[in-house]
Amino acid sequence: MLILPLAFALQQGIALPGPEPKRAPPPARPAATTTPPSGDTAGYWQQRADYAIVARLDEGAHAARATGTLTYVNRSPDTLREMYVHQYLNAFRPGSRWSAADAREGRVRFQHLPDSATGYERFTATPTFDGTPVAPVYPYAPDSTVARFALPRALAPGDSVIVRFAWEARPSAMVYRRQGRRGRHYDFAQWYPKVAVYDRGGWEQNPLVPAGELYGEFGTFDVTIVAANDQVLGATGVPVEGDPGWERARAFGPVVIRRDA
Numbered sequence: 001m002l003i004l005p006l007a008f009a010l011q012q013g014i015a016l017p018g019p020e021p022k023r024a025p026p027p028a029r030p031a032a033t034t035t036p037p038s039g040d041t042a043g044y045w046q047q048r049a050d051y052a053i054v055a056r057l058d059e060g061a062h063a064a065r066a067t068g069t070l071t072y073v074n075r076s077p078d079t080l081r082e083m084y085v086h087q088y089l090n091a092f093r094p095g096s097r098w099s100a101a102d103a104r105e106g107r108v109r110f111q112h113l114p115d116s117a118t119g120y121e122r123f124t125a126t127p128t129f130d131g132t133p134v135a136p137v138y139p140y141a142p143d144s145t146v147a148r149f150a151l152p153r154a155l156a157p158g159d160s161v162i163v164r165f166a167w168e169a170r171p172s173a174m175v176y177r178r179q180g181r182r183g184r185h186y187d188f189a190q191w192y193p194k195v196a197v198y199d200r201g202g203w204e205q206n207p208l209v210p211a212g213e214l215y216g217e218f219g220t221f222d223v224t225i226v227a228a229n230d231q232v233l234g235a236t237g238v239p240v241e242g243d244p245g246w247e248r249a250r251a252f253g254p255v256v257i258r259r260d261a
Helices: 006-012 097-104
Strands: 048-058 063-073 080-086 120-123 146-155 160-170 180-182 185-187 197-199 202-204 221-226
Touching: 146 160
Parallel strands: 048 221
Antiparallel strands: 048 063, 063 160, 080 146, 120 160, 180 185, 197 202
16 A cells, blocks of 8 residues: 655645545744754755775784775755865874863873874875865864865766775774774774765764764765784675675674675
Protein backbone atom coordinates (compact mmCIF):
# COMPACT_ATOMS: atom_id res chain seq x y z
CA MET A 1 0.00 0.00 0.00
CA LEU A 2 1.33 3.45 -0.92
CA ILE A 3 0.60 6.16 1.62
CA LEU A 4 0.85 9.71 0.29
CA PRO A 5 1.14 12.81 2.47
CA LEU A 6 -1.87 15.10 2.18
CA ALA A 7 0.11 17.93 0.58
CA PHE A 8 1.50 15.61 -2.09
CA ALA A 9 -1.89 14.06 -2.86
CA LEU A 10 -3.49 17.44 -3.36
CA GLN A 11 -0.69 18.60 -5.64
CA GLN A 12 -1.10 15.49 -7.77
CA GLY A 13 -4.90 15.73 -7.94
CA ILE A 14 -5.51 12.41 -6.20
CA ALA A 15 -9.03 12.04 -4.75
CA LEU A 16 -9.09 11.47 -1.02
CA PRO A 17 -11.93 9.57 0.63
CA GLY A 18 -14.38 11.82 2.49
CA PRO A 19 -14.03 15.40 3.66
CA GLU A 20 -11.20 16.24 5.98
CA PRO A 21 -12.44 17.14 9.47
CA LYS A 22 -11.64 20.61 10.73
CA ARG A 23 -8.60 20.66 12.94
CA ALA A 24 -7.07 23.25 15.19
CA PRO A 25 -4.12 25.03 13.60
CA PRO A 26 -0.77 23.50 14.54
CA PRO A 27 1.33 25.29 17.15
CA ALA A 28 3.95 27.69 15.87
CA ARG A 29 7.24 25.97 15.13
CA PRO A 30 10.45 27.23 16.74
CA ALA A 31 12.94 28.98 14.49
CA ALA A 32 15.01 26.42 12.59
CA THR A 33 18.51 26.72 11.14
CA THR A 34 18.79 23.53 9.12
CA THR A 35 15.28 23.21 7.68
CA PRO A 36 12.72 25.86 6.66
CA PRO A 37 10.68 27.14 9.64
CA SER A 38 7.54 25.93 7.85
CA GLY A 39 8.79 22.36 8.11
CA ASP A 40 8.60 21.86 4.35
CA THR A 41 11.77 20.00 3.41
CA ALA A 42 10.97 19.58 -0.29
CA GLY A 43 13.73 22.03 -1.13
CA TYR A 44 16.25 20.43 1.21
CA TRP A 45 19.81 20.19 -0.09
CA GLN A 46 22.99 18.57 1.12
CA GLN A 47 26.52 18.98 -0.15
CA ARG A 48 28.44 16.04 -1.60
CA ALA A 49 31.97 15.09 -0.52
CA ASP A 50 33.67 12.00 -2.02
CA TYR A 51 37.12 10.95 -0.84
CA ALA A 52 39.78 8.67 -2.30
CA ILE A 53 42.62 8.12 0.18
CA VAL A 54 45.84 6.09 0.22
CA ALA A 55 47.60 5.89 3.60
CA ARG A 56 50.64 4.06 4.93
CA LEU A 57 51.14 3.35 8.63
CA ASP A 58 54.67 4.24 9.74
CA GLU A 59 54.97 2.50 13.10
CA GLY A 60 58.40 3.99 13.72
CA ALA A 61 56.89 7.48 13.64
CA HIS A 62 53.54 6.29 15.08
CA ALA A 63 51.88 8.16 12.22
CA ALA A 64 49.93 7.63 9.02
CA ARG A 65 51.26 9.32 5.90
CA ALA A 66 48.56 9.83 3.30
CA THR A 67 47.47 11.44 0.09
CA GLY A 68 43.87 11.98 -0.88
CA THR A 69 41.47 13.53 -3.34
CA LEU A 70 38.26 15.24 -2.31
CA THR A 71 35.61 15.76 -4.99
CA TYR A 72 33.27 18.39 -3.58
CA VAL A 73 29.93 19.25 -5.20
CA ASN A 74 28.14 22.45 -4.26
CA ARG A 75 24.46 21.49 -4.10
CA SER A 76 23.51 24.58 -2.14
CA PRO A 77 21.79 27.62 -3.66
CA ASP A 78 24.80 29.74 -2.68
CA THR A 79 28.02 30.63 -4.47
CA LEU A 80 30.96 29.59 -2.28
CA ARG A 81 34.20 31.56 -2.13
CA GLU A 82 35.89 29.72 0.72
CA MET A 83 36.15 26.24 2.18
CA TYR A 84 36.81 25.04 5.72
CA VAL A 85 38.46 21.74 6.63
CA HIS A 86 38.70 20.08 10.05
CA GLN A 87 42.01 18.65 11.27
CA TYR A 88 40.65 17.09 14.42
CA LEU A 89 43.78 15.36 15.73
CA ASN A 90 45.26 18.81 16.40
CA ALA A 91 42.86 19.05 19.36
CA PHE A 92 44.93 16.56 21.34
CA ARG A 93 47.88 18.83 22.07
CA PRO A 94 48.72 22.02 23.99
CA GLY A 95 47.32 25.22 22.53
CA SER A 96 44.06 23.76 21.26
CA ARG A 97 40.57 24.92 22.24
CA TRP A 98 40.09 21.47 23.81
CA SER A 99 43.15 21.95 26.05
CA ALA A 100 42.04 25.46 26.97
CA ALA A 101 38.61 24.18 28.00
CA ASP A 102 40.25 21.46 30.10
CA ALA A 103 42.44 24.04 31.83
CA ARG A 104 39.46 26.28 32.65
CA GLU A 105 37.58 23.35 34.15
CA GLY A 106 40.49 21.93 36.13
CA ARG A 107 41.17 18.83 34.00
CA VAL A 108 44.61 17.78 32.84
CA ARG A 109 44.70 15.71 29.66
CA PHE A 110 46.56 17.17 26.69
CA GLN A 111 47.75 20.62 27.72
CA HIS A 112 51.07 19.41 29.17
CA LEU A 113 51.93 16.49 26.87
CA PRO A 114 55.49 16.48 25.52
CA ASP A 115 55.89 16.81 21.76
CA SER A 116 56.58 13.08 21.41
CA ALA A 117 53.17 12.24 22.91
CA THR A 118 50.87 14.80 21.27
CA GLY A 119 48.42 14.10 18.49
CA TYR A 120 48.59 16.08 15.28
CA GLU A 121 47.47 16.31 11.68
CA ARG A 122 49.63 18.44 9.41
CA PHE A 123 49.76 19.04 5.68
CA THR A 124 52.98 17.82 4.08
CA ALA A 125 52.36 19.74 0.86
CA THR A 126 50.24 22.75 -0.05
CA PRO A 127 46.71 21.55 -0.97
CA THR A 128 45.55 22.22 -4.51
CA PHE A 129 42.08 23.20 -5.75
CA ASP A 130 41.60 22.14 -9.36
CA GLY A 131 45.39 22.22 -9.62
CA THR A 132 45.90 25.64 -7.99
CA PRO A 133 47.90 25.60 -4.73
CA VAL A 134 46.16 27.35 -1.84
CA ALA A 135 47.84 27.75 1.55
CA PRO A 136 45.69 27.09 4.62
CA VAL A 137 44.91 29.81 7.15
CA TYR A 138 44.07 28.89 10.75
CA PRO A 139 41.43 31.36 11.98
CA TYR A 140 41.40 30.08 15.57
CA ALA A 141 45.19 29.99 16.07
CA PRO A 142 46.89 28.70 18.15
CA ASP A 143 44.12 26.10 17.78
CA SER A 144 44.69 24.37 14.44
CA THR A 145 41.68 22.05 14.27
CA VAL A 146 40.10 24.24 11.56
CA ALA A 147 41.81 25.34 8.33
CA ARG A 148 40.33 27.91 5.95
CA PHE A 149 41.02 28.06 2.22
CA ALA A 150 40.16 30.95 -0.09
CA LEU A 151 38.88 29.26 -3.24
CA PRO A 152 40.82 30.29 -6.36
CA ARG A 153 37.51 30.58 -8.20
CA ALA A 154 33.97 30.98 -6.97
CA LEU A 155 32.05 27.72 -6.72
CA ALA A 156 28.59 28.33 -8.17
CA PRO A 157 25.52 26.20 -7.32
CA GLY A 158 25.85 22.82 -9.03
CA ASP A 159 29.60 23.28 -9.65
CA SER A 160 32.34 21.04 -8.24
CA VAL A 161 36.00 21.28 -7.29
CA ILE A 162 38.72 18.63 -6.90
CA VAL A 163 40.94 19.13 -3.87
CA ARG A 164 44.19 17.20 -3.43
CA PHE A 165 45.72 16.78 0.02
CA ALA A 166 48.94 15.28 1.36
CA TRP A 167 49.21 14.98 5.12
CA GLU A 168 50.57 13.15 8.15
CA ALA A 169 48.43 12.19 11.13
CA ARG A 170 49.42 10.86 14.55
CA PRO A 171 47.18 10.00 17.52
CA SER A 172 48.25 11.13 20.97
CA ALA A 173 49.87 8.79 23.50
CA MET A 174 49.09 8.28 27.18
CA VAL A 175 45.61 9.83 26.95
CA TYR A 176 42.78 8.15 25.06
CA ARG A 177 39.86 10.30 23.99
CA ARG A 178 38.22 9.39 20.67
CA GLN A 179 41.71 8.53 19.39
CA GLY A 180 45.02 7.34 20.82
CA ARG A 181 47.97 4.96 20.61
CA ARG A 182 49.57 2.47 22.94
CA GLY A 183 52.33 0.14 21.79
CA ARG A 184 51.33 -1.11 18.35
CA HIS A 185 47.65 -0.30 18.86
CA TYR A 186 46.44 2.79 16.99
CA ASP A 187 43.01 4.43 16.99
CA PHE A 188 42.90 6.83 14.05
CA ALA A 189 39.52 8.50 14.51
CA GLN A 190 38.78 11.53 12.29
CA TRP A 191 42.34 11.47 10.99
CA TYR A 192 41.92 12.99 7.50
CA PRO A 193 41.27 16.58 6.31
CA LYS A 194 37.50 16.52 6.75
CA VAL A 195 35.60 19.18 4.87
CA ALA A 196 33.29 21.14 7.15
CA VAL A 197 29.54 20.97 6.63
CA TYR A 198 27.93 23.80 4.69
CA ASP A 199 24.21 24.02 5.47
CA ARG A 200 21.54 26.67 5.88
CA GLY A 201 23.52 28.09 8.76
CA GLY A 202 26.60 28.54 6.56
CA TRP A 203 29.95 26.87 7.19
CA GLU A 204 29.87 24.82 10.42
CA GLN A 205 33.57 25.19 11.14
CA ASN A 206 33.65 24.94 14.93
CA PRO A 207 36.90 23.83 16.61
CA LEU A 208 36.75 20.50 18.43
CA VAL A 209 36.16 20.93 22.17
CA PRO A 210 35.36 18.41 24.97
CA ALA A 211 31.60 18.94 24.76
CA GLY A 212 31.52 19.05 20.95
CA GLU A 213 30.37 16.41 18.53
CA LEU A 214 31.25 15.55 14.95
CA TYR A 215 29.18 16.67 11.95
CA GLY A 216 29.98 15.48 8.43
CA GLU A 217 28.88 15.71 4.83
CA PHE A 218 27.36 12.84 2.87
CA GLY A 219 29.69 11.05 0.45
CA THR A 220 31.73 7.96 -0.35
CA PHE A 221 35.13 6.85 0.87
CA ASP A 222 37.57 4.71 -1.09
CA VAL A 223 40.43 4.11 1.37
CA THR A 224 43.59 2.05 0.89
CA ILE A 225 45.64 1.41 4.04
CA VAL A 226 49.11 -0.11 3.86
CA ALA A 227 50.24 -1.68 7.14
CA ALA A 228 52.45 -4.49 8.43
CA ASN A 229 51.25 -8.00 7.60
CA ASP A 230 50.57 -8.83 11.24
CA GLN A 231 48.41 -5.77 11.90
CA VAL A 232 44.64 -6.25 12.17
CA LEU A 233 42.58 -3.41 10.69
CA GLY A 234 39.23 -2.50 12.17
CA ALA A 235 37.17 0.09 10.34
CA THR A 236 33.74 1.00 9.06
CA GLY A 237 32.97 0.04 5.48
CA VAL A 238 33.52 -3.14 3.50
CA PRO A 239 36.92 -4.64 2.53
CA VAL A 240 37.09 -5.05 -1.24
CA GLU A 241 40.74 -6.06 -1.66
CA GLY A 242 43.52 -7.34 0.59
CA ASP A 243 43.36 -9.03 3.98
CA PRO A 244 42.37 -6.88 6.98
CA GLY A 245 43.44 -9.72 9.31
CA TRP A 246 40.00 -10.46 10.70
CA GLU A 247 40.22 -14.23 10.36
CA ARG A 248 43.34 -14.62 12.48
CA ALA A 249 41.85 -12.32 15.13
CA ARG A 250 38.50 -14.12 15.13
CA ALA A 251 37.15 -15.02 18.56
CA PHE A 252 33.39 -15.60 18.19
CA GLY A 253 32.77 -17.20 14.81
CA PRO A 254 33.58 -16.93 11.12
CA VAL A 255 33.76 -13.58 9.41
CA VAL A 256 31.13 -13.23 6.69
CA ILE A 257 31.38 -10.47 4.11
CA ARG A 258 28.26 -10.01 2.02
CA ARG A 259 28.25 -8.16 -1.24
CA ASP A 260 24.90 -7.30 -2.78
CA ALA A 261 24.60 -7.81 -6.53
